[in-house]
Amino acid sequence: MPIDELVEPAAGSSNRSERAEAYAKEIAVELRRVARKARVPKPVTSGGGGFQARRSDKLFRALVLGSFTLIFAIPSLLVAIYLFVFAADQYISESRFTVRTGQQSGLEALASLSSLIGGGQSKDGLIIAQYVESRAMLDALSREYDLRKIFSPGTGDYFAELHSDASIEDLLEYWEDQVAISVDRNSGLVTMKVRTFSPEESLAISRSIIANAEVMVNKLTRRNEDDALALAESEVENTRQKLEEQTVSLRDARNAAGILDVESMAKAYTxxxxxxxLELSQTEQEIISLTQSVDAGAPQVVTLKNRALALKQKIEQYEQSIAGRNMAGMPFRDKSSTEASLADRAVVLSQRELDLSVAQSEYATALASYERARLTSLRQQSYLIPYVEPRLAEQSLYPKRGVIISVVFVLSFLAWASFVGSAVLVRDHMA
Structure with missing residues (x-):
């Protein structure tokens, strides 16, 4: 029935109109509230808008909550439990050092300068870095330490410890993770960090690495020194044999010449x-004086002449023995003697003496070179000089629990957010 028909005359219906007006206001308020609720979108977790969630909306809400648990909550919780319950503390020993060579001569220093210009020190640092991370370093350290025991202390940290049945290849891969070494290519300075489960072991291994690396660097230079020493020794042996041959040759020449010293023999002959x-001159004076008083055929004159002739022949023999020529510079007429003159023998002996002198000089030079090479081979050439000595760690710097948890938290949240966003897009597209 219409409302206006129900309204009584003005005198008796005032209460009834007031109630109708209040009722109409309540209906209007309720309609506005429902309209606002219908216009406002619901959260994604509730399945979207609408007055009543459908079954698919409930499944979508369950998917969002389940993905949050699986992708974000559980991984973050597991990582936190591992880091704060099972993860073992690891200690780092840091050292910094450089490579320096020992005493050098001027040429060696010039060579070192050219090496420095060409990056010699940085190359040494790179060689050391590769050696530290190699199996050769593991073999050297294994002679001093039980590395498998050091890296498997039984802390229960399955992920950080080395497995007890690890092979040498596994140990080498694990070692590359436990030691960090970097080289400044401009200055050649080396920074090394060693990480173990004990501060004492980290310090001991750091010191052993530096000592073994220094031995390795010296072996590289020692090879060149050994080659130089072997070459110098071979040169000494060759020059010694040559000296012996020249000594024998001079001895044979002296035996053949029949003289020991040419100068002494020449002086004696002179x-x-x-x-x-002098005696010939005196004899000739006597002959001149005697022929003035007696006949030239007198026995005294003949005797003196024979004596003078004998002296001339003797002088000629000596002159021939000395130079092969007479005082006038002409060859002697007597060619019957086949014996070489003293001058000829002096040439041969002088040549042999010169050869001997050269051989002696070469032997002395080779011997001096050998001695220098020997002393160089005994001297340490290269040094690893730490300018930051490895120290005993006082607190654990690894694992970085705060950093790891933060990273896992952010990554897992981003992964969950990406998953939910993708799910919303798929849902909207299918709708």
């Missing part, structure tokens, strides 16, 4: 010839 000439 003294004899001078004495004979």
């Amino acid at each position: 003294d004899v010839v001078s004495a004979l000439r």
Whole structure:
């Protein structure tokens, strides 16, 4: 029935109109509230808008909550439990060092300068870095330490410890993770960090690495020094044999010449010839004086002449023995003697003496070079000089629990957010 028909005359219906007006206001408020609720979108977790969630909306809400648990909550919780319950503390020993060579000569220093210009020190640092991470370093350290025991202390940290049945290849791969070494290519400075489960073991291994690396660097230079020493020793042996041959050759030449010293023999011959000439001059004076008083055929004159002739022949023999020529510079007419003159023998002996002198000089030079090479081979050439000595760690710096948890939290949240966003897009597209 219409409302206006129900309204009584004005005198008796005032209460009834007031109730109708209040009722109409309540209906209007309720309609506005429902309209606002219908216009406002619901959260994604509730399945979207609408007055009543459908079954698919409930499944979508369950998917969002389940993905949040699986992708974000559980991984973050597991990582936190591992880091704060099972993860073992690891200690880092850091050291910094450089490579320096020992005493050098001027040429060696110039060579080192050219090496420095060409990056010699940085190359040494790179060689050391590769050696530290190699199996050769593991073999050297294994002679001092039980590396498998050091890296498997039984802390229960399955992920950080080395497995007890690890092979040498596994140990090498694990070692590359436990030691970090970097080289400044401009200065050649080396920074090394060693990480173990004990501060004492980290310090001990760091010191052993530096000592073994220094031995390795010296072996590289020692090879060149050994080659130089072997070459110098071979040169000494060759020059010694040559000296012996020249000594024997001079001895044979002296035996063949029949003299020991040419100068002494020449001086003796010269003294004899001078004495004979003096005697010949006196004899000729006597002959001149005697022929003035007696006949030239007198026995005294003949005797003196024979004596003078004998002296001349003797002088000629000595002059021939000395130079092969007479005082006038002409060859002697007597060619019957096949014996070489003293001058000829002096040439041969002088040549042999010169060869001997050269051989002696070469032997002395080779011997001095050998001694220098020997002393160089005994001297340490390269040094690893730490300018930051490895120290005993006082607190654990690894694992970085705060950093790891933050990273896992952010990554897992981003993964969950990406998954939910993709699911919303798929849902909207299918709708």
